[in-house]
Amino acid sequence: MSLNIDEAILKNVVEDVLRKLGDKVSPETTSAPKPAAAIPARKSSPDYGVFDCANEAAAASVEGQKALRKLGFEGRKKVIDIVKTTCADKAEEWGRLELNETKIGRLDHKIAKLVGIPNLPGVEWLTPRGMSGDHGITLEENTPFGVVAAITPVTHSIPTAACNIISMVAAGNGVVFNAHPGGAACAAEAVRTFNKLIESELGIHNLITIVEHPTIDSFNALCASEHVNLLCVTGGPGVVNAAMKSGKRAICAGPGNPPVVVDTTADLDKAARDIIFGGAFDNNLLCIGEKQVFVLDAVYDQFLQAFKRAGAAQLNSTQLDTLTKQVFTFKEDGGGCSHPVLERELVGADATTLADRAGTKVPAGTEMLFAETDASHLFVQEEQMMPMIPVVRVSNMDEAIEQAAISEHGYKHSSMIHSLNVVNMGAMARALDSTLFVKNGACVAGLGVGGEGYSSFSIATTTGEGITTPDTFTRRRRCVLVDNLQMY
Ligand code: NAD
Numbered sequence: 001m002s003l004n005i006d007e008a009i010l011k012n013v014v015e016d017v018l019r020k021l022g023d024k025v026s027p028e029t030t031s032a033p034k035p036a037a038a039i040p041a042r043k044s045s046p047d048y049g050v051f052d053c054a055n056e057a058a059a060a061s062v063e064g065q066k067a068l069r070k071l072g073f074e075g076r077k078k079v080i081d082i083v084k085t086t087c088a089d090k091a092e093e094w095g096r097l098e099l100n101e102t103k104i105g106r107l108d109h110k111i112a113k114l115v116g117i118p119n120l121p122g123v124e125w126l127t128p129r130g131m132s133g134d135h136g137i138t139l140e141e142n143t144p145f146g147v148v149a150a151i152t153p154v155t156h157s158i159p160t161a162a163c164n165i166i167s168m169v170a171a172g173n174g175v176v177f178n179a180h181p182g183g184a185a186c187a188a189e190a191v192r193t194f195n196k197l198i199e200s201e202l203g204i205h206n207l208i209t210i211v212e213h214p215t216i217d218s219f220n221a222l223c224a225s226e227h228v229n230l231l232c233v234t235g236g237p238g239v240v241n242a243a244m245k246s247g248k249r250a251i252c253a254g255p256g257n258p259p260v261v262v263d264t265t266a267d268l269d270k271a272a273r274d275i276i277f278g279g280a281f282d283n284n285l286l287c288i289g290e291k292q293v294f295v296l297d298a299v300y301d302q303f304l305q306a307f308k309r310a311g312a313a314q315l316n317s318t319q320l321d322t323l324t325k326q327v328f329t330f331k332e333d334g335g336g337c338s339h340p341v342l343e344r345e346l347v348g349a350d351a352t353t354l355a356d357r358a359g360t361k362v363p364a365g366t367e368m369l370f371a372e373t374d375a376s377h378l379f380v381q382e383e384q385m386m387p388m389i390p391v392v393r394v395s396n397m398d399e400a401i402e403q404a405a406i407s408e409h410g411y412k413h414s415s416m417i418h419s420l421n422v423v424n425m426g427a428m429a430r431a432l433d434s435t436l437f438v439k440n441g442a443c444v445a446g447l448g449v450g451g452e453g454y455s456s457f458s459i460a461t462t463t464g465e466g467i468t469t470p471d472t473f474t475r476r477r478r479c480v481l482v483d484n485l486q487m488y
Helices: 005-024 054-089 091-102 107-115 157-170 181-202 216-224 237-244 268-279 297-309 317-327 351-358 397-408 422-432 443-447
Strands: 129-133 136-144 147-151 174-178 208-211 230-234 250-253 259-262 292-296 328-332 338-342 369-372 388-394 414-418 436-439 474-482
Touching: 054 091, 054 107, 054 147, 054 157, 054 174, 054 181, 054 208, 054 216, 091 107, 091 157, 091 181, 107 157, 147 157, 147 216, 157 174, 157 181, 157 208, 157 230, 174 216, 181 208, 216 237, 230 237, 237 250, 259 268, 259 397, 259 422, 268 297, 268 414, 268 443, 292 297, 292 397, 297 369, 297 388, 317 328, 317 351, 317 369, 351 369, 388 397, 397 422, 414 422, 414 443, 422 436, 436 443
Parallel strands: 147 174, 147 230, 174 208, 230 250, 259 292, 259 414, 292 388, 369 388, 414 436
Antiparallel strands: 129 136, 136 474, 328 338
C-alpha cells in the first residue's frame, strides 16, 4: 500500500518521537497501548512515604498536600496529634534507634527530646488579622506554601523531623525530607510510622515523604524540583550556604557557638549547675548548648570551685593539649591557608571517653569536663559539640562581652549570661543580638525547658525567622471585600 504525503510526514514525526524516547518505549507500544500494570510501580504508599528518588518523593508529597487541603484544619490537627502521640509513645524505642544509628549523644536525652515534642504549637498558632472600616473588610490569613523540603541534622534526626512536620503541616504544607545520611534510617522509620497512621486514620498517602538514601545530589534535586515550594535547612555552614545559593526561598536554621558570661553578681553555684545541665545535654549536641564560658576575674577562682562542686571535672593543660590534637586537625584550603577540621568521631562523645582521649580518668557518670584556656583556643572558637567546656578569665565586663561576641562569629544564634546586673544584661543583648538570649538559666530555658515558651529543633538564625513555628511556613495572603458594609 502506498502512503500519501500527509501520512508519510506523520509517520516520520512518530518515528522521530519514538527515536527520542529511545528505549523508554518498546516497539509494541506503538501499535497498542499497554495496560497500566506494565508501567513500573512507583515506590509510593506501600513503603509509606519512603522513596528512592528525590523528585518522585516531592511529587508524591504534592498529592498528599492536596488531599490534606480537602480535610481542612481538622485534618491538620489530626496529623499533628498522630505525630505528637507517636513521639511520646515511641520515645524510648526511637531514642534507642537513633542512638544506635548515629552513635552520638546520650540515650536519656534522646528520649527526653521526643517526650518534649507534644509541647510544640500547632494550628492554634495561626492567627489571621482582620481589618474593618469605611471601605469594607480585609482579612490577612496564613496559607500554605505547598511542599517544603526539609534538610535535617544528624544531631537530632527524628526530633527535627517530627518538629518540622508539626509546624509545616499545621501550616497546611506537605513535607519531603533529605535527612543527614548518618541519621537517615531512623528518620525514614519515623516517616513510615507516621504515614501508616495518617493513611489509616485520614486516608492520605505520602503527605510526608523522605529520600531513603540521601546525598548531596538528592539535596540538589529537591532544590531544583518544581514540586518544592520552600526549603527549610537545619544544619551547619555548608548546607546553609548551598541552600542560600539554590535560588529557592530558604529558611535556614544555621550553626551556632553559644558563649556564656558569668559576672560578679551571679549566683555561681546555680550558674555552674545550669552550664552543666545545658552544655552536657545530649553530650553538647544542642546547637543552643553552652560552648565556652567567660568569667570575670573577681569571681573566676570561686566559679571554678563551684563548677567542680557541681560535678565538672578539670583537665590540666597537658591533658587539654592531648585532647585538642585529637579533636582538631588542619586542612589546607589550597590558597596557602589551613583551617581546623573537627574529628567527627568525637562529636557527641561522652565526658568519660573524652577524658580517656585526654590521657586521664574521670569518675563514671561525669557529665562535663572543663579546662582553663585563653580566648583564642580552638575549643573556644570552634563549634565542637562535645561536653568539654573551655573557661576563659576576663578582666571586666567589656572584655567578657567583646570576647563572647568574637567567639559567636556573628551567627546571632544563642548566648547566656549569669548576672543580676540589668545593665550588663542589656549590654550583652545589644552586642551579640542573638536569637536566643537566656539570663540566669540553662540554654534549654530558651526552648521552654525551665523557661517560658515553646520548643523547636529548627531555630532560623541565619535567615532571621527565629524559633520556627507554624507561622514560619505560611504565606501571608490578603482577602479584601470592597463595599459599604458599615454596621454603625
Ligand atoms: P551538617 O551541616 O553536617 O548537616 C546538616 C544537613 O545538611 C544534613 O542533612 C547533611 O546531609 C546536609 N549537608 C551538609 N552539607 C551539605 C552540602 N554541602 N550540600 C547539601 N547538603 C549538605 O550538620 P550536622 O552535623 O548534621 O548538625 C550540626 C550542625 O547543625 C551544627 O552546626 C549545629 O549548630 C547546626 N544545627 C542548627 C540548628 C538550628 O536550629 N539553628 C539545629 C540543629 C543543628
